[in-house]
Amino acid sequence: MLMTKDRKLPDNFVLYNIEIFDLYGHRYKVTINLNDTKNKQIVYIPRWIPGSYVIRDFSSNIEQIKAFSQKKPLAITKLDNSTWIIDECQDHVQIEYIVYAYDDSARGAYLDANRAFFNGTSVFLCIDNLEHLPCIVNINLANQCKEKQWQIYTSLPKINDIKNQTNENQYNTYIANSYDTLIDSPVEIGTPTTCEFLSFGTIHKIVFSGPLSKIDTKKISRDIKKICEEQISFFDPTTKTPPFIDNGNIFIFIINLNDNYFGGIEHRSSTVISTKRKFLPTTNIAKQPKEYSEFLSLISHEYFHSWLIKRIKPASFIKYDLKKPTLTNLLWIFEGFTSYYEDIFLLRCKLINKNYYLNTLAEKINRTINYPGKYKQTLEESSFDAWIKFYKQNENSINSTVNYYEKGSLIAFGIDTEIRKQSENKYSLDDLMRFLWQKYGKDFYIDKQKGMSNDDIVKDTKESTGVDISYIINKYVKDTDDIPIDQWLNYYGLRLECINKLQPVLQINTFDQEGKVIVKNVIDNGPSYNAGISSGDILIAINNIRLDSTQDLIDIVKLNKIGDEILVHLFHLNELISVTVRLETADKIYKIKNTGKPTNDI
Known part of the structure; x- marks a missing residue:
C-alpha cells in the first residue's frame, strides 16, 4: 500500500x-x-x-x-x-x-x-x-x-x-x-495470492481471495493489463494518465473466487469481483474456459466505471443521499454505455475475435426484442425505477420492464453508428466519451464538481461531433419504439437473420430443482399464458411423457410443429391439473450475418 x-x-x-x-x-x-x-x-x-x-x-x-x-x-x-x-x-x-x-x-x-x-x-x-x-x-x-x-x-x-x-x-x-x-x-x-503490474506508471494490484487450485494468475494478470492500458489510452491518448491519480497511485482488483456469485461493483480506485473458479484459466489445461471471456468482460466493465460513473456522473450522484434512493434517469448511459464498451475493449485488445463479439451482440438483441416489457417501460423509466424494479425482479419482470444495461448498450451501438455515418467516419462515440471525460470527469475530485443532466447527452454529442441524436433519444430512450437494429447493422455490412422461424416454443422460462421442472416466468399472450400456466407451476409430463429436467421439456417440444397441441400435466398450488397448449408461436432468434457488401469496421 x-x-x-x-x-x-x-x-x-x-x-x-x-x-x-x-x-x-x-x-x-x-x-x-x-x-x-x-x-x-x-x-x-x-x-x-x-x-x-x-x-x-x-x-x-x-x-x-x-x-x-x-x-x-x-x-x-x-x-x-x-x-x-x-x-x-x-x-x-x-x-x-x-x-x-x-x-x-x-x-x-x-x-x-x-x-x-x-x-x-x-x-x-x-x-x-x-x-x-x-x-x-x-x-x-x-x-x-x-x-x-x-x-x-x-x-x-x-x-x-x-x-x-x-x-x-x-x-x-x-x-x-x-x-x-x-x-x-x-x-x-x-493471505490471498497477489499479482502486480504497472500501467503508465500506476500500480495495479490483483488480489485473489480463495483457493486458486492451479488458476493461471499470470495469464489473468497479462490480460487485465491489456484492458487497463487500452482504456487509459482511450480516455487520455496524449498523456495516458489514469483517472484515479486524484486518489493515489494504485488501483486494486479484489477478486473473490466464489461459486455462489458472479458479478462486481465499482469503486473510485478499486473494484470487487465475485467469480466462479470454473470461469478462469488453469495452468494444467491449455484451452481456456468459454466463460473466461465473460470474466474479462466483467473486468472491463468495472474498470471502465473508473471514468464513467465514478467521475463522469449524473448530476444527482454528485452527493449521494445514503439514507434513501438517489434517483436518476441516466443509468441507461452509465451502465448501458459501459456494457457497450466492455466487449469493444476486449475486441480492441484481441482478447476476443469479431465472431465472438457479434454473437454476444446478437444475444443482447434477442433478449431485448423478445420480451413484452420493451413496450411497457422506457429506458429512462427503467433507470429511474431501478431501485424498485430492476433490482427487485419477480416473475412478471420480463413482461413489464426493460434492461437498461442491455438495451442501453444497443442504444450506444446505435449512437456510435449514427455519429460515424453522419460525420462520414470523422467522429464516433469514442470522441463523445473523451469529451465527457474532459467536461465532467477529469477534474471531478480536484475542481468544482459537475454532473450530467437529462438533456446533456444530446447537447454534448452535438458539441463534440456535430451530430444531432435527439431523434434517437426521443424514440428509443424516452419512448418505446422498436430500435432499428438492422439499419444500424447494415452500416457495417451486417444483417439480422432469423434462425428459428418454424420451431414452436412454450414461451416460458423454467429451472430445475431436485428433479422437478419449475416455471419461473410466463411471457404475456404466449401459448403457455393462454393455456393458464403460471409461475411456480411444476411441470411433470407432456403428452404423458415424464419430465425430469428443462432439457427434457425442450426436447419434447422440438418434436412438434407450429399448430400442434400438447397435453401438459402440472401441479398448480399443489393441485394436479392438465392443460392443453396450442403451439402457435415461434421465438424470433437472430444471428448476425454478413450482407456481402462493402463494410465499415466496427
Whole structure:
C-alpha cells in the first residue's frame, strides 16, 4: 500500500477503529472517536451502497451500539431503522458497536477464519454534517490473524506518523479525505495470492481471495493489463494518465473466487469481483474456459466505471443521499454505455475475435426484442425505477420492464453508428466519451464538481461531433419504439437473420430443482399464458411423457410443429391439473450475418 510521507494530521477528523473481534462469530467491533462534540450528535449507517441501486439496510447487522464520554455512558436513542442520536456532552464522544459480517458477495462485509472483507457502507457509521471531514482508520488484527500473517489490501493511503495519537500499530492506519472516499475504498484482509503490474506508471494490484487450485494468475494478470492500458489510452491518448491519480497511485482488483456469485461493483480506485473458479484459466489445461471471456468482460466493465460513473456522473450522484434512493434517469448511459464498451475493449485488445463479439451482440438483441416489457417501460423509466424494479425482479419482470444495461448498450451501438455515418467516419462515440471525460470527469475530485443532466447527452454529442441524436433519444430512450437494429447493422455490412422461424416454443422460462421442472416466468399472450400456466407451476409430463429436467421439456417440444397441441400435466398450488397448449408461436432468434457488401469496421 501507499505510504504518506511527512503527513501532518488534519486539525479535525473522525477516527475509526475497526477490530477483527470474533472470527468464528463473524463479527467486527467498530469504535468511533469524535472531538469536541457539544451538541447532540446524529449518526447513521448507509441504507445502500453506491453502484448497487437497492435499499439493503445494513443496519440490520449492527449489534450492541453504545456511546461514552470520558468512559461514562451517554444516552443513545434510535430515530429510525438506520439512525441514532447521542446526548450532548462537553467533551469528546466515543461510539462502540458490533457488526455481524457474513455476506460473501461484493456488496457487503464478511469475516471468517480464512479472510476478512468489508465495504465501508456496511461497517462505518456516518457522522451527520461531518461527512466532509477526513477519516482516519485503524485496522486492528486479532492475534489469530497475526499468527496467520494476514495482510491488508486497500486503495486507501497508509499513514505512518501518528503512532502516539491514534494507534500503537501505525502500520495498519489509513486515511480518507472524506466519508465518501472512506466508503468507496473496500478492504480485503487475509493471505490471498497477489499479482502486480504497472500501467503508465500506476500500480495495479490483483488480489485473489480463495483457493486458486492451479488458476493461471499470470495469464489473468497479462490480460487485465491489456484492458487497463487500452482504456487509459482511450480516455487520455496524449498523456495516458489514469483517472484515479486524484486518489493515489494504485488501483486494486479484489477478486473473490466464489461459486455462489458472479458479478462486481465499482469503486473510485478499486473494484470487487465475485467469480466462479470454473470461469478462469488453469495452468494444467491449455484451452481456456468459454466463460473466461465473460470474466474479462466483467473486468472491463468495472474498470471502465473508473471514468464513467465514478467521475463522469449524473448530476444527482454528485452527493449521494445514503439514507434513501438517489434517483436518476441516466443509468441507461452509465451502465448501458459501459456494457457497450466492455466487449469493444476486449475486441480492441484481441482478447476476443469479431465472431465472438457479434454473437454476444446478437444475444443482447434477442433478449431485448423478445420480451413484452420493451413496450411497457422506457429506458429512462427503467433507470429511474431501478431501485424498485430492476433490482427487485419477480416473475412478471420480463413482461413489464426493460434492461437498461442491455438495451442501453444497443442504444450506444446505435449512437456510435449514427455519429460515424453522419460525420462520414470523422467522429464516433469514442470522441463523445473523451469529451465527457474532459467536461465532467477529469477534474471531478480536484475542481468544482459537475454532473450530467437529462438533456446533456444530446447537447454534448452535438458539441463534440456535430451530430444531432435527439431523434434517437426521443424514440428509443424516452419512448418505446422498436430500435432499428438492422439499419444500424447494415452500416457495417451486417444483417439480422432469423434462425428459428418454424420451431414452436412454450414461451416460458423454467429451472430445475431436485428433479422437478419449475416455471419461473410466463411471457404475456404466449401459448403457455393462454393455456393458464403460471409461475411456480411444476411441470411433470407432456403428452404423458415424464419430465425430469428443462432439457427434457425442450426436447419434447422440438418434436412438434407450429399448430400442434400438447397435453401438459402440472401441479398448480399443489393441485394436479392438465392443460392443453396450442403451439402457435415461434421465438424470433437472430444471428448476425454478413450482407456481402462493402463494410465499415466496427
